[in-house]
């Protein structure tokens with residue numbers, strides 16, 4: 001018998017276990033005060049049930065195994081949002097709007113950060129059936145309040161829109177998934193290399209290079225609104241209007257910025273997307289965005305937006 005730990009998996013006890021529970025309780029209370037009801041989905045899902053929704057985007061990060069009880073292939077969840085989408089689309093049909101929260105372990109097939117953990121304690125909210133910008137605004141406020149209530153200083157929310165990148169790379173021969181993983185690396189050299197054999201205009205190349213460099217703020221977006229077609233214009237307008245609306249009402253020491261270089265963690269986002277940072281923490285503390293298209297893929301046309309964070313990463317950063 002070997003007692004060696006499995007790479008990226010660890011036990012937790014003592015003060016750290018207690019800290020996780022109290023942080024979890026604090027966030028679930030915050031969500032409940034905002035009208036969000038807790039949902040506890042199972043640890044495993046059918047991969048084929050997820051495929052119609054997010055499965056194809058989560059495939060690299062999901063551990064799949066054969067059920068000894070004979071239910072076929074099962075997938076260990078790597079993200080709770082697609083489970084909430086499934087539940088909202090197939091079980092909670094009575095309500096037109098749903099405000100749902102969750103907090104539980106997920107397992108990634110590979111660590112996201114070099115040398116990092118493969119287990120996350122994913123905690124978050126999903127706001128379903130609230131159309132227009134008010135769902136996004138509500139979720140952004142709750143994301144900021146979550147960081148403040150956990151004790152992070154000077155939270156910053158960077159808000160992007162997947163439509164901007166979709167419009168820029170529409171003429172390319174590379175998939176959107178390849179573009180997002182390339183741009184997440186923030187390496188202008190890697191981007192230059194990838195651009196070599198792409199049939200893209202000089203203007204698009206320059207814009208992509210700005211995204212790889214991380215220079216794509218509000219002024220950048222505003223100056224290019226009309227340069228890349230109707231899809232880009234629509235995404236830019238939606239993004240800037242939301243940032244103006246929410247920014248004006250943000251309370252406390254929270255900053256909100258438009259940033260076209262924000263990339264999704266998983267590719268199911270179909271509109272606004274955002275990441276949250278705080279003073280003194282180098283990596284993103286939360287991710288979120290709109291995923292109406294995943295709801296349609298699950299068979300229910302419904303506006304959907306939310307955010308999630310990893311409580312283990314939060315404890316490490318606090």
Ligand SMILES: N[C@@H](Cc1c[nH]c[nH+]1)C(=O)O
Nearest residue numbers: 081265287288289306307
């Ligand atoms: N679950 C997503 C974030 C999210 C929640 N709701 C919508 N998006 C992630 O972890 O990247």
